[in-house]
Amino acid sequence: MARCCSRATSRFAGLNRTSTESSSSLLLWCLCLLVVSAAEAGLYTASDQIILLTPENVDAVLVNSSAAVVVEFYASWCGHCIAFSPSYKSLARDIKEWKPAVDLAAIDCSVEPNGKICFRFGVKGYPTIKFFHAYSKRESPGQAFKVSSREVRGLRQTIIDNLETNKEPWPPACPPLEPASQEEVDTFFETNNVEHLALIFENSKSYIGREVTLDLLQYENIAVRRVLSTEKGLVTKLGVTEFPSCYLYHAGGNFTRLKVHIEARSFYSYALERLPGVVRSGKPRPVPPEVLRNNTDEPWRPFNSSRVYMADLESTLHYSLRVELAAHPVIRAEGLVALKNYISVLAKFFPGRPVIMNLLRSVDSWLQNQTGSELSHAALREVVDNNNSAQSPDAALPEGVKWVGCQGSKPYFRQYPCGMWTLFHVLTVQAKTSGSLEPQEVLRALRGYVHSFFGCRQCAEHFNNMARESLREVKTLDMAVTWLWSRHNRVNNRLAGALSEDPYFPKIQWPSPQMCRDCHTVKTNGDHGWNNTQVLSFLQSYFSSGSILTDYLDDESQVLEKQMEKHASQKLALEAQRRAERKAREVLEAVMQSPPSQPPEEEEEEEEEEGAQEEEEGGEGAAPVDRLGAKTPEPAPWAKPEMDLGRGQRRGRRKASIVGMRMRDQQEDIVDLDSFISEHYKAKAMRGASAASTWVKHRTLQRKEEPDAGLVFGLGMELDAGVGMVGLQPVDPDLDLDLGQRTRWLQKRGLAGQHSNDNAEKRLSAQSHTGSWMSMLSIGFSKVDISLCVILYFLSSMCLLFMYLFFKNRLRPRRVKVPLP
Structure with missing residues (x-):
């Protein structure tokens, strides 16, 4: 079955x-x-x-x-x-x-x-x-x-x-409803594997036995049978004198009477459902408390089921304000109104400790001052965490959850839903105690929060349906308390037997007869009823602020200390992040501003030396002054003229190129051959030209070309940093001149005064004869390098010659000897 x-x-x-x-x-x-x-x-x-x-x-x-x-x-x-x-x-x-x-x-x-x-x-x-x-x-x-x-x-x-009236065969889903006989009862345990047999003795016109039989249909290890008062054998054997009455019949013929507050259907059903070993079909047996301590992620906290714990209420606030609302990054329109009403009700009626109430009032005041149409949860979280503790001292909401009365036998049972119902009941009772002028104020706020933010959307829909159906009937504060209680019981009835039901804490019509005996009554027709006066008195006592236990709570000083430690750690982390961002920004700016071929410090030092030397060499032979008064360096005879980049602006360095194509920038870890070339030409071509030596040194780092009267293109003075190849650079056509033309070219550029003597002409002539070959063979290479190149060239030539002779000999046709007759 x-x-x-x-x-x-x-x-x-x-x-x-x-x-x-x-x-x-x-x-x-x-x-x-x-x-x-x-x-x-x-x-x-x-x-x-x-x-x-x-x-x-x-x-x-x-x-x-x-x-x-x-x-x-x-x-x-x-x-x-x-x-x-x-x-x-x-x-x-x-x-x-x-x-x-x-x-x-x-x-x-x-x-x-x-x-x-x-x-x-x-x-x-x-x-x-x-x-x-x-x-x-x-x-x-x-x-x-x-x-x-x-x-x-x-x-x-x-x-x-x-x-x-169902015809045969009897549907297997329906239990037998006909009266039981003594023979059937005596042999019942021989044909059925159950722990309990409940016999309900009643008159022939009573429906209690059949109703209880159907009520226990979804429970295992128990069977219910009705016995009519006319069954004299069983009535006499058990000594039944009252109808209706319920007896528990055990294997071996033992029996005991079921003790209930009132002999009625609802009390029988409630008592039988809680017999040892009786469980709902498909649900595990309730586990004992000692097993629960080792079965949950957190240690089991013993608690009094007839009391409310502040730890559950504070855990509910934490989860509601920090976790559930976080699912809404931006709160708008109807949701923002619902949030304001929810926080307002909490600030008015929540019976919390001073630090909690200070925080709730601070959050409420901050929310009421928000005039925009939307609000980010990040901004709300800043206020809930009280990051600006200077404005709201002694205000904090503990972080984390610590369930006590709402803990379940498994981590996914009860907890937050139980905490929300408890919070709702506490708020309605506190609103009545404080004498609120609006009976529906708390209920409307709770309805708005559930509708807009409660994570279980189907649960929110059910709650909204109940509110839409009858919330308008609430006219007094007493009705608000009992309305929420009756809807809670309706939800318990709907969820009884669901997968979300904790077998250790079954969904019942609350309060149970054990908690409030006077709350239960029977109507004139025999149905169960509630004594609303006793229920209201019980709710006011159970959810009053004086009845809430503060077990398992941290002291207020500890809560504030933890909040300060959190703020300090967040501040240190923020400062470290800002320092890292500032350093990264400075490095990026330095990389963007400084040339890749020379560090900024070395360039500044060279500019200072250049400026000092130019001031010492001022006079008739000094370099001309530009429009801003700065001395303009004169180009060397072998230097290619550069275009003026503008007033007060330094001429940029020319990058190595191959027929006008830009080469990749030099890497800083490659040896700078320009310094060697600069010293080489200073020794050969710049002796005696002390006035322009400093300028040549600086300019040769930027551009170096070997004048050659017979070549249009020469080997560049810079090496490509990526592949290490000598870059080809176009040679100025003006350099393809004879000596006389070169002299006139130098005079045209204002250098005739410095190079008009014979020695200068001889040096220039020698340079013109040997410069091109030197640029082709020895620029950037030592004598050892050139010697190795010559040796390798000779060996490769010998190898090629040997291979040529070898294959020539192998391919020579052999002579065929013809035998003589």
């Missing part, structure tokens, strides 16, 4: 998902047709635990189903349907545990695509309820469901009557 129940439950979940997907598709289709969507116009939503039928899923739900299905055919414009919808929703919550055997469904016949379905089942008026037995055929029109009243009790009993 347990396996069948499990399959039925899984099937229901799959059908519910299919229904939701179909509803979404229908919504898009209706929007395209500019028609009001069924989800918005209908009376029921997925939060009501009712299957919403559509043309796509109707056959999957009704045809050949292992569970019986009760279907309401309604029209959303029908007044009687609207009046009946609360009863139908209450019925769905009441028989939620019957789902393996019975499902509830509804379909809105006013929606045009659904009209064919309603016509198919012969629906002519609204509301119409039909009962479909398990394994119904497609052509089955359903069985008329007689509704005598809108009371949940009457609807529930009518469902049981229809279940009992």
